[in-house]
Amino acid sequence: MTPLLPYGRQSVTEDDVAAVVAALRSDWLTTGPQVDAFEADLARWTGGAGCAAVSNGTAALHVAYAAAGVGPGDEVIVPPMTFVATASSAVALGATIVFADVEEETFTLDPAAVAAAVTARTRVVSAVDYAGHPADYDALRAATGGDALLLADAAHSIGATYRGRPVGTLADLTTFSFFPTKNLTTAEGGAVASGDPQLLKRARRFRNIGLVRDRDEQRWPDEGGWHQEVHEFGLNYRLPDVLCALGRSQLRRLADFLAARARLVARYDEALADLPGVLTPGRRSWANPAWHLYPIRVLDGRRREVYDRMRAAGIGVQVNYIPVHWHPAFADLGYRRGSCPVAESFYQQQLSLPLFPDLTDSDQDRVIDALSAALRAAPARSAA
Numbered sequence: 001m002t003p004l005l006p007y008g009r010q011s012v013t014e015d016d017v018a019a020v021v022a023a024l025r026s027d028w029l030t031t032g033p034q035v036d037a038f039e040a041d042l043a044r045w046t047g048g049a050g051c052a053a054v055s056n057g058t059a060a061l062h063v064a065y066a067a068a069g070v071g072p073g074d075e076v077i078v079p080p081m082t083f084v085a086t087a088s089s090a091v092a093l094g095a096t097i098v099f100a101d102v103e104e105e106t107f108t109l110d111p112a113a114v115a116a117a118v119t120a121r122t123r124v125v126s127a128v129d130y131a132g133h134p135a136d137y138d139a140l141r142a143a144t145g146g147d148a149l150l151l152a153d154a155a156h157s158i159g160a161t162y163r164g165r166p167v168g169t170l171a172d173l174t175t176f177s178f179f180p181t182k183n184l185t186t187a188e189g190g191a192v193a194s195g196d197p198q199l200l201k202r203a204r205r206f207r208n209i210g211l212v213r214d215r216d217e218q219r220w221p222d223e224g225g226w227h228q229e230v231h232e233f234g235l236n237y238r239l240p241d242v243l244c245a246l247g248r249s250q251l252r253r254l255a256d257f258l259a260a261r262a263r264l265v266a267r268y269d270e271a272l273a274d275l276p277g278v279l280t281p282g283r284r285s286w287a288n289p290a291w292h293l294y295p296i297r298v299l300d301g302r303r304r305e306v307y308d309r310m311r312a313a314g315i316g317v318q319v320n321y322i323p324v325h326w327h328p329a330f331a332d333l334g335y336r337r338g339s340c341p342v343a344e345s346f347y348q349q350q351l352s353l354p355l356f357p358d359l360t361d362s363d364q365d366r367v368i369d370a371l372s373a374a375l376r377a378a379p380a381r382s383a384a
């Protein structure tokens with residue numbers, strides 16, 4: 001049997017391997033020159049916003065919320081159409097999550113829903129660039145008001161632009177993930193970007209256990225040369241030199257990765273435009289997306305059946321995502337189904353088709369054929 005064609009996967013070349021091997025042979029395995037260099041290279045993709053590399057995208061969110069000062073009593077507004085970590089990392093700091101629904105067409109956070117959800121306790125509003133399509137940041141900024149910070153969970157969207165401005169410059173804090181299915185990889189990895197030096201400094205400190213090494217800032221600077229202090233608690237979320245070397249090598253191909261994804265998206269758009277029973281992803285005129293996912297909608301209650309048929313045909317389709325407030329951990333806290341109808345009805349239809357830079361045209365044609373065949377098959381009964 002041929003192996004399952006995955007919905008996403010990394011593209012690793014001999015250059016990437018050589019970069020990792022060189023880092024392994026160097027004097028540094030963890031915090032060394034590759035970390036600073038990777039952060040500087042990343043900042044070329046974030047419109048100059050400073051970057052802090054961290055151990056994964058979930059850690060990036062935890063670090064960003066900590067830098068924003070999120071704690072017990074604070075509310076964080078999150079769209080349900082995302083990976084659970086956008087919300088759970090703020091819960092870990094004691095925050096209360098307020099779910100706000102998404103917009104039709106892009107399934108990114110709806111500014112009107114944010115305006116209705118903001119209270120005096122709102123500390124952060126977290127947008128998610130679902131599938132790589134930027135949220136409507138100008139409208140979200142207006143809806144957020146002056147007191148809360150705007151966060152972009154850009155796990156899908158490094159390299160995208162909004163009204164010509166790059167992801168990284170659109171929110172007060174931006175987070176990335178470099179998991180293998182994402183737009184570039186460091187195996188596990190992530191980053192926090194911010195144009196605000198104070199937020200970036202707090203992020204760096206939380207990433208490194210909260211250690212204060214600068215004597216000017218220490219409470220007891222005359223303790224001795226070895227001295228370091230913790231003023232606020234942090235964690236060890238450092239990304240090692242070895243993985244930063246991989247990240248630097250991957251960044252050299254990020255423009256190619258994004259171009260390959262865009263070409264495959266255009267091919268899907270064309271092949272599926274007239275296929276009855278599915279809708280292709282929407283795109284706003286002001287967005288230049290960095291397509292991480294290709295999310296279609298399967299109509300007539302047939303998503304589960306089409307998922308099963310395509311899986312049986314060896315096509316690794318995926319569903320992104322179960323609405324976050326449906327997770328038992330949130331249900332047990334009292335969050336109810338039905339509170340975010342746009343996200344919830346989208347979830348019932350959503351299916352991610354395989355999309356990654358090395359996907360061949362013939363494999364993509366196989367996906368299109370399997371989808372057409374699944375839709376042509378007699379509908380299974382009781383697809384509620």
Ligand SMILES: *Cc1c(COP(=O)(O)O)cnc(C)c1O
Nearest residue numbers: 056057058083085155177178179
């Ligand atoms: C992947 C992802 C994360 C978490 O990143 P990890 O590196 O897997 O921890 C967070 N948010 C979104 C939207 C993601 O897709």
